[in-house]
Amino acid sequence: TAVQGILWILLGLLLCPGPGTGRASLPLLMDSVIQALAELEQKVPVTEANHTVSVWHLSAWDSDPQDPLHHFLLKERSPKVTKLDPSALSPELQGLMEEVARHAVRGGREYGVVLAPDGSTVAVEPLLAGLAAGLQGHRVIDLPLGSTATPLGAGDTFPDVGAEVSDARATSPGLRNVSPDVSSADVRATSPNAKAKSPTTVDSLLVVTLARDLGLAFLQNPQTQSHPGLGAEGCWDQLSVPRNFTLLDAEASPVTTAFLNGALDGALLGDYLSRAPEPRPPLHHLLSQYYGAGVAGDPELRSNFRRQNGAALTSAPALTQQVWGALILLQRLEPAHPQLQGLSQEELAQAATRAAKEFTEAFLGCPAIHPRCRWSAAPYRGRPTPLRLPLGSLYVHHTYLPAPPCTTFARCAADMRSMQRFHQDTRGWDDIGYSFVVGSDGYVYEGRGWHRVGAHTLGHNSRGFGVAFVGNYTAELPAEAALRTVRDTLPRCAVRAGFLRPDYTLLGHRQLVRTECPGDALFHQLRSWPHFDVVSL
Missing domain, CATH: 3.40.80.10 (Peptidoglycan recognition protein-like)
Known part of the structure; x- marks a missing residue:
């Protein structure tokens, strides 16, 4: 079908992703991303348009075989479809995808980010990951039991114990109906400390948007309770036609404010999509509302209030379990990962506890300040x-x-x-x-x-x-x-x-x-x- 065609086109575009490709591109604005999604959604059948974002996001990850977690949680559940004529995509759209499909921090510069109408800077990759996960349904995935030392074989899978939340879609999809903790009752009852019960499940939505990257960031600084690189801000070269984003802290970790903004937006909108009744709204329309006056006329469900809404979506105890579970899953999927080799369950739990505490207190619990x-x-x-x-x-x-x-x-x-x-x-x-x-x-x-x-x-x-x-x-x-x-x-x-x-x-x-x-x-x-x-x- 047309969706698979877009996938193969983007695979070709993104085999060598990176800044400065020279291709004509749209301004690095959220409005450009929305424009690109609208163009993509016009080129696929209405019944398949909601999978477009999965194609855009997963195409970037197909060019990176070193990230089995995204492949396992997203790609293996994506639709199987066929080719589309490459000439259907404009050069501007192709250039934008090259620039924003992957998030990176190098040499004090941040790549893969765009300026939103509310003045915030948003990483597109975790946003698309959240939308892709939300379109697949709000899934709870069983973690493997026993030792984390045994790698998964090529054909191994974990049982999917959470189908699409069809019962939740019978209610209003607004955040006011979301449980403060989005995982199981066992997770909600668990306190965030290293002696807590090891998680048995993960929420794929939180893992692909936030939990994995938070956990890895805090493994880099195991001796510190605080992580000075968390939530670093930056400056655009210009606000009307932004092209380059420079961080105010040249030593910042990849878990910047822009990344966290994109991760929160992806988690919130993915949660909304997983609960929304069919037919779901076109994605470009959903993003226009979220980065505008509010989704479905709700002025509180918009990017201006992502931190308050994020605090309602998850809590420190629940997020601790998700970060810990993400590290366990990544350790099992990728035993040779340089940050995870030889780490015990207790060490993973300690990193998860620090990450969840710092994120909920120093980011979700603090106001967003425009520099x-x-x-x-x-x-x-x-x-x-x-x-x-x-x-x-x-x-x-x-x-x-x-x-x-x-x-x-x-x-x-x-x-x-x-x-x-x-x-x-x-x-x-x-x-x-x-x-x-x-x-x-x-x-x-x-x-x-x-x-x-x-x-x-x-x-x-x-x-x-x-x-x-x-x-x-x-x-x-x-x-x-x-x-x-x-x-x-x-x-x-x-x-x-x-x-x-x-x-x-x-x-x-x-x-x-x-x-x-x-x-x-x-x-x-x-x-x-x-x-x-x-x-x-």
Whole structure:
């Protein structure tokens, strides 16, 4: 059929995948990926269009015989089909596939990533893997019993103990119906420690998107509880037509923020597809909604809120079992794997526990922060004064002007640039005054950040971080997600990272400076928050 034809075409394109092939390509935007999927879906029968993403993803892995895990969990369950005329694909589509089908980190650059409309950067490979797994059904795979030293033979398979979740499709496919832990009851009852019961199953969706790569990343640093390379951010050369993405940490592991974004998106959308009733939506339409206003009209089921939705999809105990199970499976499938040779069950369990804890606490449990380069900040003027960390206070502001809340990346980024120009050019400051600014789009925007003294609370700038909500909150409150960020996740993660003292105090701007900031409605809300300090001028 046509689907197999696309597979063979892409096999030829991707036998030597890598950057800089010279082929004409679309901009590295999520909109380009959606455009490419739409073109592919137009060239296959409607009944087979939903397998297109499996073809795109698996074609890349067919060129890499060194990854038996993806072959076992995805390729062996893919449809068997025939050829399509290569001339059916445009050169732009072929070029895009060459660039984004495989994720890699080399020399401080990240490949296989695209810029999404919400301002986040997304690795396409784990996204496609999640979609492919979701289209096959939400499968629970039995792990082999006994020693992991015996490799699987060419014809060996593990029993598939989880068929497609047909009963789940009778309910709404939204995340609110998803169990917090997506594996078996035994997994949900297991606590995340090295003495936990060894897993007997894995969820193929979580393994191919997230669990395998998390586990391998933490095997690289077995002596550390924290993994500094987890969730590294980066900067695009330009935002209108992005071509190159450079990491802010040149020593970052492949488990970057972009990779984790793609893995979460793949897991969330794969879970949605596995539960969606037939006929499933065209994939380009699903992605347009997810990276737009929300899937099926749900504004919470979109990329802006992937971390909150990811926390609802899995938990640290469940993810520990999935990471551990992924390492067991990979060790059995590939006994010569350089990171897994000779490792005991206890060592695998310890790596899985660290990986799940760090990911759930330091990534899922923290707000997404767009770095300065993402909103096109002007350079700092002069020489910044470093803060002496940890600080003891968090000062809450509202911007007043701009008065309307910003609800999109484009609007919030424009507001940041406007405020920076005002602070630098009119007030004569070195930079935007705030440490961080919180939009109503689900994101925090880096101002002076964690390490530079700001210009937000006169006489107290070196003692605390200044965090501002975009908007005028004299008569109304910010969005609940924005309030939750400043009340809970941002300070909790600052304490965890050593930027803020555990006994920090939270104050409104008006308590220290003669001003109406942060507005009557917001200040009244602050008075009920933990860490609020009752002081006044």
